[in-house]
Amino acid sequence: MPADAVPLRAGTLSWLFPRRTALVSLALTAVIAVVVVLATLASSTGMSLTESVRGLLGTGDFATNMIVQDLRLPRIVVGLLVGAALGISGCLLQTLAGNRLATPDVIGVNEGATAVVVASVVGSSTAMVGDWWLGPVGAVAAAVLVVFAAGGMGTRGYRVLVVGIGVSTVVGAVGDLVMSRQNQSSAGGIFLWSVGSLSGRDYGVAVPLLICLAVLVPLALASGNRLGALRFDDDTASALGVDVRLVRGVALTLAVLLAGVAVGVGGPISFVALAAPVVASRLCGPDRVPVAGSALLGAALTAGADALGRVVAPVEIPVGVVTSVLGGPFLLWVLFGKEKTGKA
Template structure:
């Protein structure tokens, strides 16, 4: 009898029940979890204000002066926590989008998430004299509205991945142009405030943002794991997947809805931070192997990327940089690397 067990898995059996334990994915997670913890510690201690490491530790232990305690507990910890949540959401959203589209370069912003969220924030800040953007939850609402428009124009959420992406590019371009037109008529304070958010920034994020985001992730991540399990079958052609009992329209609709919800939450909190949703799934796939949809690995990789980039943004320049600037600078070479590897793989094939 031929053994059909995947080479990276170990079958575990209990009575009539059996489960394939993903060895390689588990090893990848065992590597990524400590990495995320280390990066979070580095991000908490990274300082743009000249605060020393002993002062940071005393502030963390609440044994230092009131200023140190306030900086660590009210500014740095909630910011790092929000960055972890944003990175995990972007990583999983990118993983679902790339698997759904069958393209490693597909990201949630191609279905209008970034532009929809930005349009909602622009609308909330329009006419403001202070330049303050609206509440963070306006971003997810705008993202969902834009994605719904894309789905409507594409003929339904169960449409083929490439069709959604092509329509998404057109709708995103239109919404982005309208947003730019509105911003061009605003005062300098409003334009500057929205621009900082639109680049991607975690500055000023507190516990009131991280708490709701954590609750949302605790609800959406298990659903994403279930969707990722079904999406593995979409790597075959549609006829093969349907013969295996997969409801293609329902699976695609559910995966798209989860990707939009996760990306909308991330963009609402941190702005449209570039390249994380692209890079995290690709790196996670390299660690976990090609036989699985790396939902967990993408979440951990995304959290690590955002945390590292935010820490670097605070120390790499004389003034603090938005995290989106760092990810954009690092993301360009990464995109070239992906394209170069894809070209070499095609030539070998």
């Protein structure tokens, strides 16, 4: 029994309550609440704190209410949902590959989703990106190519990483080539999205994204319980009653779909899928696959980075650029920790 588990019994039924994970989840929920408040009040338009509060309560003038309630709040909601999807996707992929660097933006899943969305607007005269649902289509295609070329997920995480980097480079080059063929007016809007941006995202995409997460997240939580057994070898996991091939297939499918919908809505936002599972694992302990913690951390990181990009400079910085700047030092920390512990 895990050290942080508390057995709860009711007649013949029993459940191991994850005490440490529950406390971490409560703390992260409080962090998200603080991030949402700060992101709501943060303004790049010169709006004062008092005006922001009035806009939030609906007691300000028409322009103030519109900026806060119709532009700022929907964007925050979309950021939370996109970050949660990326966090869970990264957690599942890292566990499957047995490597902390195995994330959707490293193994080519994000690039596949980006390329399909970009290709969908070839010849368009507008600066709008394609439909968000094209993201999962490209993500699945890229994942199939990576897994097929690597000979399956298995326990050979390094092969998935190497093949994924190669696929990511090729697909990314194709996406850049397609973008270079666009006219200047449409290429600007596509490029902004292609580095990761929540600009202009509203409840129109938040609602279908929420529906997708309502279906995929419970399945990911259930898969997380089974994935814990895969930390042993396949024979041990099978002896514990786990269908290894089925669990790997389901977890990989969920990870790819979550990354695909996140990229389709917010573009290929980097760093979140790498950082959220690593930090969540440190907080929740090594005995569990931190699916819930990764979702909460991913949501906080994305919404916080988007708010920071709105106020840190005179011109808005896309959330993907902010997370990339933060991701460089974090990646060095992960690699340094790997060298010290000798683990991936």
